[in-house]
Amino acid sequence: MKVGVLALQGSFFNHCKSLELCDLDYVLIKRLSDLKSINSLIIPGGESTSMKIIEKEENLFFAIDKYIKKGLPTLTTCAGTIILSKKVIDGDISIPNIDISIQRNAYGRQNQSFEGDVKFLDNSDIYCFIRAPKIIELLSSDVKPIAFHNEEIVGVQQQNIIGLTYHPELTNDNFYLNWLKEYLKSGEHVGSF
Amino acid sequence: MKIEASEKVKKGLAEMLKGGVIMDVVNAEQAVIAEKAGACAVMALERIPADIRANGGVARMSSVSVIKEVMQSVSIPVMAKARIGHFVEAQMLQELGIDFIDESEVLTPADEVNHINKRNFRAPFVCGATGLGEAARRIAEGASMIRTKGEAGTGNVVEAVRHMRTVTSEMNQVINSDEHELVSLSKKFGAPLNILEEIKSLKKLPVVNFAAGGIATPADAALMMQLGCDGVFVGSGIFKSGDPAARAEAIVLATTNFNNPSVLIEVSKNLGEPMVGININTLPEEEKLAKRGW
Numbered sequence: 001m002k003v004g005v006l007a008l009q010g011s012f013f014n015h016c017k018s019l020e021l022c023d024l025d026y027v028l029i030k031r032l033s034d035l036k037s038i039n040s041l042i043i044p045g046g047e048s049t050s051m052k053i054i055e056k057e058e059n060l061f062f063a064i065d066k067y068i069k070k071g072l073p074t075l076t077t078c079a080g081t082i083i084l085s086k087k088v089i090d091g092d093i094s095i096p097n098i099d100i101s102i103q104r105n106a107y108g109r110q111n112q113s114f115e116g117d118v119k120f121l122d123n124s125d126i127y128c129f130i131r132a133p134k135i136i137e138l139l140s141s142d143v144k145p146i147a148f149h150n151e152e153i154v155g156v157q158q159q160n161i162i163g164l165t166y167h168p169e170l171t172n173d174n175f176y177l178n179w180l181k182e183y184l185k186s187g188e189h190v191g192s193f
Numbered sequence: 194m195k196i197e198a199s200e201k202v203k204k205g206l207a208e209m210l211k212g213g214v215i216m217d218v219v220n221a222e223q224a225v226i227a228e229k230a231g232a233c234a235v236m237a238l239e240r241i242p243a244d245i246r247a248n249g250g251v252a253r254m255s256s257v258s259v260i261k262e263v264m265q266s267v268s269i270p271v272m273a274k275a276r277i278g279h280f281v282e283a284q285m286l287q288e289l290g291i292d293f294i295d296e297s298e299v300l301t302p303a304d305e306v307n308h309i310n311k312r313n314f315r316a317p318f319v320c321g322a323t324g325l326g327e328a329a330r331r332i333a334e335g336a337s338m339i340r341t342k343g344e345a346g347t348g349n350v351v352e353a354v355r356h357m358r359t360v361t362s363e364m365n366q367v368i369n370s371d372e373h374e375l376v377s378l379s380k381k382f383g384a385p386l387n388i389l390e391e392i393k394s395l396k397k398l399p400v401v402n403f404a405a406g407g408i409a410t411p412a413d414a415a416l417m418m419q420l421g422c423d424g425v426f427v428g429s430g431i432f433k434s435g436d437p438a439a440r441a442e443a444i445v446l447a448t449t450n451f452n453n454p455s456v457l458i459e460v461s462k463n464l465g466e467p468m469v470g471i472n473i474n475t476l477p478e479e480e481k482l483a484k485r486g487w
Contacts, residue, residue, distance in 0.1 A: 053231030110292035115196040
């Protein structure tokens, strides 16, 4: 059982720390050859524009897109969620897999970044939103809201993908870690790719 | 509930920059080249370090119009430099909505005793350090990110290597120390005790640590990453080279693939001329920027 963590740029080591706390093995994904035998995938926050330039060397996103479409359990945060969104306001579409319209840096610059209440599934906690995007619209009934900040949707699930706009990996509370472990382990039953 | 400008929010942006390259730019046109080459942020400044070195005079915060122009031209975070101790320049940068302030030795210091009390600011700060004591003092003042000073504007990586190795070796002394030795180490390094306690318990610096100063090639960037830096600042190395766009992208790819020599070879092909370097031994002591900071 191995989790692939996309490691082109961004907060991937923070996700690795979460995985260590969950006792899950992981592999950093920088090249196509790293994509072997993973059971689940994390696409971290960072700058989506940087990641898009780095991935095109080997068309890594194209390969990742195929894995996701085959059912690989996938967690995305912040920039990672932008990369999988079907519509991107003020940005480019990469590998559309979540039927949402998302706006980059929607709250503003860093001076509008904040820690805020999030109700994720049955749990409430405080998480960081860093130059965060906003989910503007759900584009199909396949997308289920699973996280809220006040009335705003800040996390969705569409089949095997969970997309969040905030950073649970900077908090690593027990509810999140327990959920993460169960969620990523579901990839064991899907089989490794 | 909504908490803005907390320590976690300030350090959080630095976490998002990790594994990336932050590029010095002097206008919107360069900022766009940097963003298209994959920079994770840009640093707006009036003159790049090599020109500050060549032209001399007092180097100050960039003009407001340049900063605004850069902020409007790109969607990635924009940083800008304030002089050491010049808290009014920092207040102005914060008011402009800059994403990160660099209290930088590359500019002419405004205070030869004190740095800015960065805890008073909502905007996060990055500061240079030549060793653990300096890094810890800046963290105690409220810096959310540290970088090596290196010797900016020289295209010579030797000082950045020295500073990174010094920070790492002094940090290892702290981590491996007996708790009875911490006060003595605090005295030895000139580092606040509480920061050393934090380092000992975390087994690492409490903030992100980037490389800066003298990085001119993809190999230089990879070297600093292999030495344990979290990411890279490139100043004069890009826009003083023969083909800035190609070199910028090559340094971005090298920073991600820092431990993969075959990728480093591939990205280092056909980059044109690197910037002309300066041998640091030939620099008069008073021209060494890394000496600024207290």
